[in-house]
Amino acid sequence: MTFEGNAAERESAAGKIDDRTIRLILGRRSVRAFEGRDVEPEKVETLLECAFAAPSAMNIRPCHFVVIDDRNLLKKIGGATERTRLVGGAPLAIAVCVDEAAYERDHKLTDGTWMEDGACAMENILLAARALGLEGVWVKIANRPDREDTVPPLLDLPGGVRLLALAVLGYGTEHKAPHSGTDRARLHRNGW
Numbered sequence: 001m002t003f004e005g006n007a008a009e010r011e012s013a014a015g016k017i018d019d020r021t022i023r024l025i026l027g028r029r030s031v032r033a034f035e036g037r038d039v040e041p042e043k044v045e046t047l048l049e050c051a052f053a054a055p056s057a058m059n060i061r062p063c064h065f066v067v068i069d070d071r072n073l074l075k076k077i078g079g080a081t082e083r084t085r086l087v088g089g090a091p092l093a094i095a096v097c098v099d100e101a102a103y104e105r106d107h108k109l110t111d112g113t114w115m116e117d118g119a120c121a122m123e124n125i126l127l128a129a130r131a132l133g134l135e136g137v138w139v140k141i142a143n144r145p146d147r148e149d150t151v152p153p154l155l156d157l158p159g160g161v162r163l164l165a166l167a168v169l170g171y172g173t174e175h176k177a178p179h180s181g182t183d184r185a186r187l188h189r190n191g192w
């Protein structure tokens, strides 16, 4: 028998006791429009705790987080480039940053692993946001020269500190269907 629907629905139908986490993961979508209200400070604190809990290579935990809840600053970031415009309409952004220079110097790692560490933190933030009734989107900054030239200076980042991405967050006004299914054309087993 085949079962229509996504993994959360299958888990639920199979009588598994807790499908909430799977629903949360499948339900995460990029939301780029937000209500005007602020995000409560205790929710921001939870987002940060989840960000710090992300795995990191050799447990180096290289990420720094800049909480941006100043509406004027958010608007300035929104005005920095066409692709950051949506930030201007959000009540909150968390900038995931890494001191790349210190990372390379202190850990003799020049292979860019800090980006993967930062990506783990980003995903933790976006998933935790959903658990808190928030929505959000990942806005890439690092290695996009127009963004990287304009956004970090607005945050007074010290030299050598890279801004990987902004998690742009708030109470969403867009509603999107959850993800479901796997792409069989991209699925391989025991080798390509």
Ligand SMILES: Cc1cc2nc3c(=O)[nH]c(=O)nc-3n(C[C@H](O)[C@H](O)[C@H](O)COP(=O)(O)O)c2cc1C
Residues within 6 Å of the ligand: 028, 029, 030, 031, 032, 083, 137, 138, 139, 140, 141, 176
């Ligand atoms: C590494 C990465 C960079 C992204 N950069 C941006 C971005 O700069 N601006 C944006 O609006 N969305 C950005 N996104 C969000 C993607 O566009 C989005 O995840 C994708 O379209 C799939 O939609 P979904 O998140 O609703 O599943 C980024 C996502 C990732 C993982």
